[in-house]
Amino acid sequence: MKKIYNVGLIGCGNIAETYFRAHKYFNNFKIIKCADINIMAAKKCAKLYNILSVSVDELINDNQIDVILNLTIPKAHYIIAKKALMSGKHVYSEKPLAISLKQGENLIKLANKKKLYIGNAPDTFLxxxxxxxxxxxxxxxxxxxxxxxxxxxxxxxxxxxxxxxxxxxxxxxxxxxxxxxxxxxxxxxxxxxxxxxxxxxxxxxxxxxxxxxxxxxxxxxxxxxxxxxxxxxxxxxxxxxxxxxxxxxxxxxxxxxxxxxxxxxxxxxxxxxxxxxxxxxxxxxxxxxxxxxxxxxxxxxxxxxxxxxxxxxxNANYRGAGLSEMIQSIHTKKKHRCxxxxxxxxxxxxxxxxxxxxxxxxxxIVFNCKKPNFFNKKEIKNILR
Ligand SMILES: NC(=O)c1ccc[n+]([C@@H]2O[C@H](COP(=O)([O-])OP(=O)(O)OC[C@H]3O[C@@H](n4cnc5c(N)ncnc54)[C@H](O)[C@@H]3O)[C@@H](O)[C@H]2O)c1
Structure with missing residues (x-):
């Protein structure tokens, strides 16, 4: 049986709904808890999707959670991703990676040091x-x-x-x-x-x-x-x-x-x-x-x-594909695309x-990367429901 990864969502704003919708399409994750600096927003989200709301720090340190999904505003991406990695969790953030290059560089160094996955939107290119x-x-x-x-x-x-x-x-x-x-x-x-x-x-x-x-x-x-x-x-x-x-x-x-x-x-x-x-x-x-x-x-x-x-x-909106592909890559120990x-x-x-x-x-441009591999049908089918 396929392992379903438990995801903890931080940042219960506008885009959160799109990621809950992704449960319909992808087969390897479930958002089980949520948190927000605005407690009312977290409570509202939890009630709507029938999950638990906790504080941001509780979620980051929760042993049940495999991956933190960071849907906060760009300014907060860095601190939330950093805390997630520090607590030994993989993290996937909305775009951009951070609001300064130095912050972005620190996050990649930290993920490499901790041997954890760090993923980032956009995934629309998939x-x-x-x-x-x-x-x-x-x-x-x-x-x-x-x-x-x-x-x-x-x-x-x-x-x-x-x-x-x-x-x-x-x-x-x-x-x-x-x-x-x-x-x-x-x-x-x-x-x-x-x-x-x-x-x-x-x-x-x-x-x-x-x-x-x-x-x-x-x-x-x-x-x-x-x-x-x-x-x-x-x-x-x-x-x-x-x-x-x-x-x-x-x-x-x-x-x-x-x-x-x-x-x-x-x-x-x-x-x-x-x-x-x-x-x-x-x-x-x-x-x-x-x-x-x-x-x-x-x-x-x-x-x-x-x-x-x-x-x-x-048009088509399958946001969450990048998160799902990252989880599949964690599972198979491969490099993820986002x-x-x-x-x-x-x-x-x-x-x-x-x-x-x-x-x-x-x-x-000083920080280089590889062109992502083409996303083939077999790989896509692997993550689809
Ligand atoms: N809205 C869109 O159409 C859209 C589309 C694609 C991507 N995005 C991206 O998604 C992210 C979120 O956008 P949004 O439109 O949902 O924003 P939003 O303002 O509606 O929601 C962000 C939420 O994050 C919370 N938050 C802020 N700082 C926090 C912190 N330090 N700790 C915990 N929670 C914190 C806020 O209280 C808020 O509830 C952004 O990076 C944006 O670029 C948005």
């Missing part, structure tokens, strides 16, 4: 859509990728998140730390590690208004730049222009476009698991669709648009984008 793009690139279908464009741009989280303030704080705020992990992880999965970064930023409105929840109508101050333009050079020579912004009302550009020697590819939304890959191999030719709506981890499983504006009603080296590399790019926007200089 989805049918982005894996299809990877498969086609591995088959060299459009030749060597010379350059490309990537964009995430919308008006910001304040309209649909009841506590949006941390997304606009000086240190942990801004679009690079929030949405960068999806785009950068997807790009590393497709192209391999990055080499250097050059970027510029600009500031949007100085104040924003909360659009939902008990604080609706309240204005708060924006402490960070809210738009970044970056040029990223990858080890394989590919150059990507990346725009990340909380200052755009609407746009019609594709999430990621890659231009190869023999054609162009449109990569599905790296924030989601499904979507079609489009390929054009001739000027003015129609685009060939490679659908993934029947693929494992690609089937549409969202029927209605939830309050989260970044969850498309016609691993610490990948998360630290991505944090290094994030940090360099922010630094370069201040210094105006090209920043070298």
């Amino acid at each position: 989805g049918g859509g982005n894996q299809k793009a990877r498969e086609l690139l591995d088959r060299n279908i459009i030749g060597k990728i010379k350059f490309g464009n990537a964009i995430f741009a919308y008006p910001g989280i304040q309209s649909y998140h009841p506590n949006p303030e941390p997304w606009f704080k000086k240190k942990e705020g801004g679009p690079v730390i929030d949405m960068g992990p999806y785009y950068l992880t997807a790009l590393v999965n497709l192209l391999g590690p990055a080499k250097n970064v050059l970027s510029q930023s600009l500031e949007g409105k100085k104040k924003r208004t909360i659009g939902i929840g008990p604080k609706k109508g309240k204005k708060f101050r924006v402490e960070c730049p809210t738009t970044y333009f970056s040029t990223i050079q990858f080890e394989n020579g590919t150059i990507i222009r990346l725009t990340l912004s909380f200052d755009v009302i609407s746009h019609l550009r594709n999430h990621i476009e890659l231009y190869g020697e023999n054609g162009s590819m449109i990569v599905p939304d790296p924030n989601m698991f499904g979507g079609s890959v489009l390929i054009s191999k001739k000027l003015n030719s129609s685009w060939k669709y490679y659908k993934t709506n029947e693929a494992l981890l690609g089937k549409i499983n969202i029927k209605t648009q939830s309050s989260r504006a970044n969850e498309s009603a016609t 691993n610490g080296d990948l998360a630290l590399h991505v944090l290094n790019i994030i940090d360099s984008i922010k630094k370069s926007a201040v210094t105006g200089k090209r920043e070298k």
Whole structure:
């Protein structure tokens, strides 16, 4: 019989529901207890999912728990992951790994020293859509990728998140730390590690208004730049222009476009698991669709648009796949895909984008990682119910 790992969830906020939903899809973990710095939030979550709520320290030291699932806000990722590792537990955190490179480096060192697994979101690159793009690139279908464009741009989280303030704080705020992990992880999965970064930023409105929840109508101050333009050079020579912004009302550009020697590819939304890959191999030719709506981890499983504006009603969301794949890797003593080296590399790019926007200089990426292995059907079936 397969071992079911006991997971303790810390951070009972907006995204927690998505991880409880993951019980429906994955066969190797069960969230059995939860905790939050806000005791009421933990109690509410425990009642809703019929589990126990305890204090954060109790959960971290609980012998029943195999893995800590860290769904706190970015600023708290470091301290919670560190405490989990110190108490001898594996940890999987939401993105980003931490809010400073030094913190991220410390966590990876600590996990290595303790011989524990440290995993990190995003896991969306394991989805049918982005894996299809990877498969086609591995088959060299459009030749060597010379350059490309990537964009995430919308008006910001304040309209649909009841506590949006941390997304606009000086240190942990801004679009690079929030949405960068999806785009950068997807790009590393497709192209391999990055080499250097050059970027510029600009500031949007100085104040924003909360659009939902008990604080609706309240204005708060924006402490960070809210738009970044970056040029990223990858080890394989590919150059990507990346725009990340909380200052755009609407746009019609594709999430990621890659231009190869023999054609162009449109990569599905790296924030989601499904979507079609489009390929054009001739000027003015129609685009060939490679659908993934029947693929494992690609089937549409969202029927209605939830309050989260970044969850498309016609896409697939299998968040928790990375946690499940990490648990499978613990079990089989293999390296997991959403691993610490990948998360630290991505944090290094994030940090360099922010630094370069201040210094105006090209920043070298120093923490390297391996391109994750393609996630094949047999491996996916192993973790699915
Ligand atoms: N909301 C989304 O759509 C979404 C999607 C994907 C990923 N994420 C990521 O998930 C994480 C959480 O996001 P969210 O939207 O659920 O945030 P949230 O603010 O709704 O919830 C975070 C929870 O963590 C708790 N918390 C904060 N500091 C803590 C600490 N030191 N110890 C214990 N608990 C603490 C808060 O009280 C809160 O209940 C973030 O890293 C975010 O980037 C969010």
